[in-house]
Every structure is written in structure tokens, then in C-alpha cells.
Amino acid sequence: MILPQLQELKEIEDKARTELAAVSDEEALESWRIAHLGRRSRLNIILRGLASLPIEERRQVGAAANRLRLELEEMLSQRQAQLREATVTAVVERGRLDVTLPGRPLAIGRLHPVTQALRDILAAFVSMGFQVFEGPEVEWDHYNFEAVRIPKDHPARDMWDTLWIDYVRNDEYPMLLRTHTSPMQIRVMEQMQPPVRIVSPGKCYRHEATDPTHEWMHTQVEGLAVDENISMADLKGTLYEFARRLFGRERRVRFRCDYFPFVEPGADMSIDCPLCDGQGCRACGNSGWIEILGAGMVHPEVLANVGYDAERYTGFAFGLGVERVAMLRHGIEDIRLFYANDLRFLEQF
Amino acid sequence: MKVPLKWLGEYVDINLPAQELARRLTMAGTEVDAILTTGREWEKISVAQVVGVSPHPNADRLRLATVELGGEQMTVVCGAPNVAPGQKVAFARLGAELIDGHSGQPTILKAAKIRGVESAGMVCSEKELGLSDSHEGILVLPEDAPVGMPLGQYLGDTILDLDVTPNRPDCLSVLGIAREVAALSGGSVREPPGDYQELGQPIKERVRVEIADRDLCPRYCAALIEGVQIGPSPPWMQERLVAAGVRPISNVVDITNYVMLEVGQPLHSFDFSLISDRKIIVRRARPGEVMVTLDGTDRPLNHDMLVIADAKEAVAVAGLMGGAASEVSENATAILLESANFNPASIRRTSTALKLRTDASARFEKGLNPELAMVAIRRAVRLMLELAGGRAAEGIIDVYPGKRRETRITVTQERLRRVLGLQLPTPQVRQTLVSLGFGCRWVPPDRYVVRVPYWRTDVHIPDDVAEELARIIGYGELPTTTLSGAIPPAQPQPSRELRERVRDILAAAGMQEVITYSLTNLESLAKVLPPEELSQRPPLRVTNPMSYQQEYLRTTLRASLLETLASNLRHAQRRIALFEVGRVYLPRPEELPHEVESLAGVGTGDQPDRWRQPRGEPVDLYDAKAYLELLFNRLGLAVSYHDSEDFALVPGRTAEVRLDGQRVGLVGQVHPRVAASFDIEQDVYLFEVNLETLVPQVGKPRLYQSLSRFPAVEEDIAIVVDEGVTAAQVQAIVEAFSLVQRAALFDVYTGPPVPAGKKSLAYAISYQSLDHTLTDAEVDRERRRILERLSREVGAVLRG
Numbered sequence A: 001m002i003l004p005q006l007q008e009l010k011e012i013e014d015k016a017r018t019e020l021a022a023v024s025d026e027e028a029l030e031s032w033r034i035a036h037l038g039r040r041s042r043l044n045i046i047l048r049g050l051a052s053l054p055i056e057e058r059r060q061v062g063a064a065a066n067r068l069r070l071e072l073e074e075m076l077s078q079r080q081a082q083l084r085e086a087t088v089t090a091v092v093e094r095g096r097l098d099v100t101l102p103g104r105p106l107a108i109g110r111l112h113p114v115t116q117a118l119r120d121i122l123a124a125f126v127s128m129g130f131q132v133f134e135g136p137e138v139e140w141d142h143y144n145f146e147a148v149r150i151p152k153d154h155p156a157r158d159m160w161d162t163l164w165i166d167y168v169r170n171d172e173y174p175m176l177l178r179t180h181t182s183p184m185q186i187r188v189m190e191q192m193q194p195p196v197r198i199v200s201p202g203k204c205y206r207h208e209a210t211d212p213t214h215e216w217m218h219t220q221v222e223g224l225a226v227d228e229n230i231s232m233a234d235l236k237g238t239l240y241e242f243a244r245r246l247f248g249r250e251r252r253v254r255f256r257c258d259y260f261p262f263v264e265p266g267a268d269m270s271i272d273c274p275l276c277d278g279q280g281c282r283a284c285g286n287s288g289w290i291e292i293l294g295a296g297m298v299h300p301e302v303l304a305n306v307g308y309d310a311e312r313y314t315g316f317a318f319g320l321g322v323e324r325v326a327m328l329r330h331g332i333e334d335i336r337l338f339y340a341n342d343l344r345f346l347e348q349f
Numbered sequence B: 001m002k003v004p005l006k007w008l009g010e011y012v013d014i015n016l017p018a019q020e021l022a023r024r025l026t027m028a029g030t031e032v033d034a035i036l037t038t039g040r041e042w043e044k045i046s047v048a049q050v051v052g053v054s055p056h057p058n059a060d061r062l063r064l065a066t067v068e069l070g071g072e073q074m075t076v077v078c079g080a081p082n083v084a085p086g087q088k089v090a091f092a093r094l095g096a097e098l099i100d101g102h103s104g105q106p107t108i109l110k111a112a113k114i115r116g117v118e119s120a121g122m123v124c125s126e127k128e129l130g131l132s133d134s135h136e137g138i139l140v141l142p143e144d145a146p147v148g149m150p151l152g153q154y155l156g157d158t159i160l161d162l163d164v165t166p167n168r169p170d171c172l173s174v175l176g177i178a179r180e181v182a183a184l185s186g187g188s189v190r191e192p193p194g195d196y197q198e199l200g201q202p203i204k205e206r207v208r209v210e211i212a213d214r215d216l217c218p219r220y221c222a223a224l225i226e227g228v229q230i231g232p233s234p235p236w237m238q239e240r241l242v243a244a245g246v247r248p249i250s251n252v253v254d255i256t257n258y259v260m261l262e263v264g265q266p267l268h269s270f271d272f273s274l275i276s277d278r279k280i281i282v283r284r285a286r287p288g289e290v291m292v293t294l295d296g297t298d299r300p301l302n303h304d305m306l307v308i309a310d311a312k313e314a315v316a317v318a319g320l321m322g323g324a325a326s327e328v329s330e331n332a333t334a335i336l337l338e339s340a341n342f343n344p345a346s347i348r349r350t351s352t353a354l355k356l357r358t359d360a361s362a363r364f365e366k367g368l369n370p371e372l373a374m375v376a377i378r379r380a381v382r383l384m385l386e387l388a389g390g391r392a393a394e395g396i397i398d399v400y401p402g403k404r405r406e407t408r409i410t411v412t413q414e415r416l417r418r419v420l421g422l423q424l425p426t427p428q429v430r431q432t433l434v435s436l437g438f439g440c441r442w443v444p445p446d447r448y449v450v451r452v453p454y455w456r457t458d459v460h461i462p463d464d465v466a467e468e469l470a471r472i473i474g475y476g477e478l479p480t481t482t483l484s485g486a487i488p489p490a491q492p493q494p495s496r497e498l499r500e501r502v503r504d505i506l507a508a509a510g511m512q513e514v515i516t517y518s519l520t521n522l523e524s525l526a527k528v529l530p531p532e533e534l535s536q537r538p539p540l541r542v543t544n545p546m547s548y549q550q551e552y553l554r555t556t557l558r559a560s561l562l563e564t565l566a567s568n569l570r571h572a573q574r575r576i577a578l579f580e581v582g583r584v585y586l587p588r589p590e591e592l593p594h595e596v597e598s599l600a601g602v603g604t605g606d607q608p609d610r611w612r613q614p615r616g617e618p619v620d621l622y623d624a625k626a627y628l629e630l631l632f633n634r635l636g637l638a639v640s641y642h643d644s645e646d647f648a649l650v651p652g653r654t655a656e657v658r659l660d661g662q663r664v665g666l667v668g669q670v671h672p673r674v675a676a677s678f679d680i681e682q683d684v685y686l687f688e689v690n691l692e693t694l695v696p697q698v699g700k701p702r703l704y705q706s707l708s709r710f711p712a713v714e715e716d717i718a719i720v721v722d723e724g725v726t727a728a729q730v731q732a733i734v735e736a737f738s739l740v741q742r743a744a745l746f747d748v749y750t751g752p753p754v755p756a757g758k759k760s761l762a763y764a765i766s767y768q769s770l771d772h773t774l775t776d777a778e779v780d781r782e783r784r785r786i787l788e789r790l791s792r793e794v795g796a797v798l799r800g
């Protein structure tokens, strides 16, 4: 025979399960808890009445009632977790945003593209042990020309159309806007003894009509390395490494003979055109190669001009145009854009 | 230098395609700018004969030319002054591609009515055919040009357009290029012949030559040919000249030009009958001497210029251009031929002074070897006898005061290795040099003696020989290594480091960097600088500016920055903040200018709202100051701001920035009058910093302050002061108290209930001690002392 209390526990359980299924919010759940697990719940009354039962009945009913209590408590906490999860989900759902809307505006500043290119160029050389030195933009004829083997009346002066300062000494204009950074070779060597390994950036000026590839003000980087045992092979290796750092490891380079009065042998370096990968395009004049710098072994007379022992020391020098590097990197076709400073241009970099 | 391959082939076998030939020349130092193929673009253009010329009915300066094209005649309008019946010309039919005579751009010939007359084609000039820049008249072809033949077939050739470097005057000749080609392709050179029969009287009995200024004329050779017949040169010569870009004139003149292009030596021919007293004197021009040159221009000469003179007067400007008076005309029968050598610097100075550059001066100024003069004159006399007839006088006058020793250079193996980074085998060194015409003797155990051929005036030292070897072997064949020596010790670069930090800080703060031109004009400078500053320290002027806009070196960044702002405002009405870090150039007597690293910034426009639209709050002084505060904070520099005045800024809205009592910069509102002068009609703020003055101050490490382990007491205090009292004064007083760890201004208020003429300043003050927890009593005492001092020093009253 089944004890009536056990029958009642069965009814309590059925009722609790049915009612719990209908609970849909925290308030209803609390009512359910009070009804089925509260102090005045039928279950609690049974539990409290256990003491008055005979020992055998007490054992049977007590075990069943306690099991039911644990079961109901477990159901309660599960249901509670479910309800909370649903609430959070609903809140999150209501909080959906259009993630494509712009962020709140912060002013965005940028460096000029020439500054950016110059920094990358210098960084490439600095990592190869070169130091940066700077010098004057307004120069003496002596440093710009004479000391680098371009005396007056030398036809090579045609390679550098010059802006002269209105200052006369001994019936001549001795002061000018430097036409290249090569005078820094002399200034640096006057100040230090070998080993020398420097790069010198700065503005240069030419008396030149402007067009898409010519600008009268431009930025150059001069390089100079002088030591015992520096050869053309070092020139090639250093500049090759530079080209690959700046334009990508896959770049190929080409050195050809060229003439600058202050170097011997003279050279210039081209890279295979990054725009067409050497296949030939408008930018490279269909040659597949783009000349990026002039270079050479420092002429022994230049070394002698600064008092170096030209038998003992050799070195190489190079000069490159920063705007040209920036143009190649960004596919810019008109050099005049750099110093027109149109924000629609500058803000692209 | 234009080198037609047909001509080049006379001196060297060309066994390479033009592209490869061009590549090798370029790699070896003579850059091929372009490979021109004459003929290819000349579709629909053929040789024609002018059979009739009649006046244009409606235009005086135009004529109607009827041309015969081989069974077909056409009449076209022609504007050239030199068109005449009988001429062979290049005739373009409709649809032909030509170079426009005026614009220089390629164009397609279309049917046109010119002053009412239909023109069905065109008689072309050299420029229209792309042969040269000459557009003065039509191209007249040699008489034997076959009528009807396509022009490409008749004139077509492949022409290398070479960019010859100034050290290689020998490459300004077809023979010189042939020598390069021979060395680069393993061929050998065929020198043009220069022998001839001398049937006339001894030249010494006919002509006397004297060099008065031997330093300017190392050699003067003269030959005499009598009984010549002046006429056109033969077609083959005319074709070559045209292909090389030289206009044929007459046999004698063409021969001098031809030999110059062939071997590189400029020559000049005189009509001997016009040489007074049969005497040539090479001398400096006399003061005030004037000569009319072949181009019809009066040339005022001076004592620095060398002339060729006869007994009476100057007959040529040496090495530049002959005189009109002794020009070889069609009646000349006796030709005095000059082949001389002149001092390169003198030629260049004279050329610059007369603003006259000729094919001759371009060669002389680069330094030719006097030996070449004799080679060239023999070649020219031979061609004269061949093409203009006559008898050559016996012998050649050769006044040669400047004879040089052959250049010999001792080159050690070790030097070659040190320069090239490669040990070349002896046979390769010798064979390479010999292929270029050098002599090379190996002197054991370690050196070569190299003899330089006369035409190579650019090779003097062992490293020059190293270049010869490297460029013929190919730079690509040299090894590639990295620098192996010690890296020199690092030197500090505080100025550059500061400048780059400043750029980074301001760009991160939202400003756009610009770089403007260093040259400007007085007008722009006068807009931003007081007149007395400009007059007391006038900026440096360029003596040959490209335009008046870029005539003066800037002494401030303000002007160019405001100009940049103005030009951008024209297409962007929004918030703009620009800065520039660059040099200004302050003149110093007898010295290079002081180039001062400077910073300037300008800002204008409205702050953007959430949607980047103008918020209706224009930038003001405190926006401009914010950049400076950020900058100096990041640089670790404690600067102060003081009321100031400036020519270009609004009084009362201008502050001077001081560091340790020294002025380092300025910030303020650009005066509306100044802004308007740049066409800016809105508020603009500007700041300037002299970076040079900051250099010694930056880079010092900042000292750490210990963090207190004890709690801080926070409280707010509002005080009322006169409006004239500055925030900085109050701040300095409050911060001077030892228990005040921080005092932050959080409100400035004027208006009721604060009395008129007063303002309320509210501070959040944080009291803290490093060694104990503050008691209420301590804080009370400190506050009282602060208020007492504020009351005493700035008349502050605690706001109730």
C-alpha cells in the first residue's frame, strides 16, 4: 500500500512542473518559488510534519520529500538562468547599432609626402650605419662647385642651372642657392676624419622652368662613405640593399656608367620599374628601368681637396631625389603637386 | 648628338640590332635618349617636284605651288619664302601625320581652305617632318631625289639620339661613337681617309698666320684650296647632314659641318679673296671692336675674347662663329680653311658673354686635343677637292705653340682592385683598353703603363682608366658587397631630432604638414612683417630669379603659410590646421645667412560636429594655444605665455611664449587687415616657434616625482579677482604651497552675482603629503594661508 503522503508528493511535483512551464518572467518565478518551496508550501508542511510520523514512514516520506525539494530547487535555478539569459539577449537585441556610421571626428593630421619618403630613405641608410648630417642651403660657389671639381667656365656647370644670390665680391657672385647636396661631402670631410659614413638630406634649387618632371625646389639626399678598402663593389651592394629596402625585396637594380665631375668612376642606378615590373610603361619610357640616383667613387682630387690621403682612402658618394622616390611609390605623375600644397593632394598620404 | 646608323656604318661594322646597340652605349655612359626611325611616320609623304609657283589670289604672303608627284599634279597653298620651281620637295597628302610647325605636337593633315583656296596637301618643312626645329622654309631635297618615291624610303634611316656627357667631346662625332661601338661589340674602326694631292703653290708663299695670344690658341692649322666651284654638296652628304639635324647650305660649308660631325673638330672656311693682306692673326679683340657674325648680328667684343683677324679687322669670333664679311659666297673661288684649337674656358666665357652657343663652341668648351686639328683639316681638304674641285696648296700651315705630351698613366693592379673591388686578369685589361684605342703595356710585377689616345681628353688618372675598364666590361660584372669597415661613432643630432619630434607631435594633434617654397617676394613679406624690419634687415635677393614671385629668401614662414591657407580655403570651407617646419634665412654681412629652423602653424574654420559639419564654433586663441601646450608638454618644456604685440596679430589676442624668460615663440589671432591681404575673410590663428632656441632645452631627462602612499584631500575653491588678474598669476601662487599637489582651474565666470569688473576663478585643489595622512586641521591651515596670500597679492576674495 502506498502512503498518502507519497501520493501527495507526487501531486505536488506534477503541479509544480506544470506551473513552472507557464512561468515567463522573474516575478512569476518568485510566486512559483513561494507556492512550491515557500514556508507555507504543501511540501514544507509535509517536511515539518515528518517528526510526528512513525519511524518507518518518516524514513520513506522524508527521503521522498527531501528529494522533491532538491529537484524543485534545481528546476528553480535552471529556470532563473534561462530567464536572465533571455533578458540579456533582449537588451542586446534592442541595442543593435549601424556599425558603418562614422566614428566621432578627430582631426587627422599627416606628414607631407616628401617628409614621409625622406624619413624612409634616411631610415634605410641609418640602419646600414650611416649618420645624418645637415648643412646650409645657401652656399658658397666654392663648396657647391669649385671643391667638387666644377671650376668656373667648366661645361659641367650646365648640368646645374644656378640661382645666384645678389651679393658681389671681387666682381663675382660667390653665393648661391645650392644646386645639389654634394657640397655636404666637402663640409662633412672637413669636419671629420675617416671612417665617414653619412647621409645628408636637404633642399636644393635650380634655375629651371617647371613642368611635370622638373621643379625648381627639390629635396635631395647625399650619401658618402670613405674608408680604407671601399670599392665600387661596396657602392653597388649598399645601394642595391637600399633599393630593396625602399622598393621591395624583389626589386632588381642596374648600374650604368654616368658622369659627375666629383666621382670617378661615375655611375647611376636604375630599378626595374615598380609600376610595370620591368615590362615597360609610360612612367619608365617603355624601358622597364627607372633611374633613381647618381653615384660613383669619390674623385681622388675631392679627397685631396679636404686633406685626405687619396692613396690610402677611397669612398663612394651618391645623390638621389626624394620627390622622385615619392612619385614612384605613389604613382604621382606631376612633381609640381608637392609644393602646391593642395590639401586634396596632401590628404591622400 | 644625332647619329644616323647608315653613316655610323661607314666606320664600324654594326652587327647588333639598334635596340641592343643603344643599350650597350647607354650602359657604357653615352645615354641613348631615343631611337628615331625616320621614314616610319612618313606615310602619305613622298618626293615631289615643284613645277609651278603662282601668287595666291587673296594673300600677299602666300603662294600656290603646283607639284608633280609622278603622273599626278596637285596645287597647294604654301607660305614658305623659299619655294621655287624645279625644287625637289617632301609632299604630304591628306591624312599624313606631321609635326605641327607652331605647337610642335603631332597632327594629322586635313583638307583646308586657306584664304579661300582649297589646299589638298602640304609641302613640308624640316620641323613638320620631325627632322629638326627649322620651320623657316620648306625642306629642299637634293636634285636627284626620285619623284614619287616614298620619303621614308628615300630619307629613312635609324638615328640614335645621344645624350653626350660634358666630359666626352669625342662622342660629339660619328667617328667617336664608332670607336665606342667597336669596343662594345668587338669590332674595329675604319678611320676616314685624309690624303690628297697637293697641286698648288706652297701655302707658305700665299698665307701667313700669326698667333698673338698663344695661351688662348694652342694650335692653328690653315689650308688653301683655289679654283673651287661653289654649288650644292652631293645628295649623300646632304642626306647625312639632314639626318644628323644640320641644314645643307653649299658644298664648302657642308664639308666643314660634315667633318665636324664626322671627327668632332669644328672648322671654318673663309673666302680667301676677302682676307686682307693674306694674313691671319689670332688675337684678343680690341676694346670697342664690333663684328657682324654670319647670323647678321652685331657682336660687341672685348679684350677677353679671342678673334681671328686679317690685317685690317676681325673676321671671326674664334671658335664660335665666322664674320659675315668673309663669308664664303657662291662667287668664292679660293677657300682658306681653318682648323684650330682654342682654350676651352675662354670659349665658354666668350660664348656666355655673347649669349651665343654654336655647335663649334659646344665642342671647344669641352676641351679638344690640338692633335685633332690636323686630322680634321686633311679630311676636309680631301673632301673639298673631291666635291668642289680646285687645287690644294702645297702643305698646311701649322702654328702649334701648345703641343702637349702624350698622356701616359701608370696604373697599378692594386689600384684597379681597390677601386673596382675586383682583380682583373692582365689580358682582359690590355684587350679592353686596346679596343678603345688606348695603348697598354704590362710592367711586371704589378703595373700597367697606359697610353691615352689623343681624342680622349677626359682620361688623366688611374681611376679614369678603372672607369674605362668597368664601363666596357660592364658595371653589372663588378661584384656586389656590403660595407665591411667599422661603423663610425654616432654623433648627436639634437636639432634634427627635435624637428622630427615636432612634426610627429603636431601631425598626431591633427595638423597637416605643408612644405612651401623658400623663395618669396617682398610684397608677401611686407604683408606680415613691419616695414622697419624689412628695411633694417632686407632679405637676401636672388640675382637671376625665375620670376618676381620667387625673388627673395624668406625671413618668415608666415607669408607662405597664409598663402597656402588662402589657396586651400578657395575649395574647402572647413576647419583647416596647417603647419610647416622649415628654414628662414636671416642675412649676415659678408657671411652665409643664418638659416633658422622654424615652426609655424595656422588654423581657421569651425570645429566639426558629430557629422563633421561646422558646429558654429570658430577656432579661437585657445585652440591655437592647445597645439603649443601639447607640443611643449610632449617636449617636456615648461613655457609661459605673456601678453604681447605683433605687426601681423590682433592686440589683446597675442601672446609671447617664453622659456626660462627667453622668447621662443608667438601665438595669436592674425589681424583681419593682414588676413584680408591674403584674401582671407575669416578668423585665422597663427603660432610660431623658433626651434633653434629650444634645442639646448630639450632632451634633458625628466626627473621622477615619488607617488604618495597617503590619501589626498580634494576640495574646490572659487575666488573673485579683478578682471586684469591673469589665471597664470593665481595658478603660480596656489601651486607654490607645499601641500598643494595639484590645482586645476575648472571655471571662469563673469556676471551677476560677481560684481562688474571682477571675475570668478574656480580651482579643484588636491592636498597631499608624501609622508603622512593629512589631518583636517592641516588642510584648513594650508587653505587659509593660500587665501591670505591670494588676498594680499592679487586682491582675491573667497567666493561665498
Ligand SMILES: [Zn+2]
Residues within 6 Å of the ligand: A273, A274, A275, A276, A277, A278, A279, A280, A281, A282, A283, A284, A285, A286, A288, A289
Ligand atoms: Zn614601367
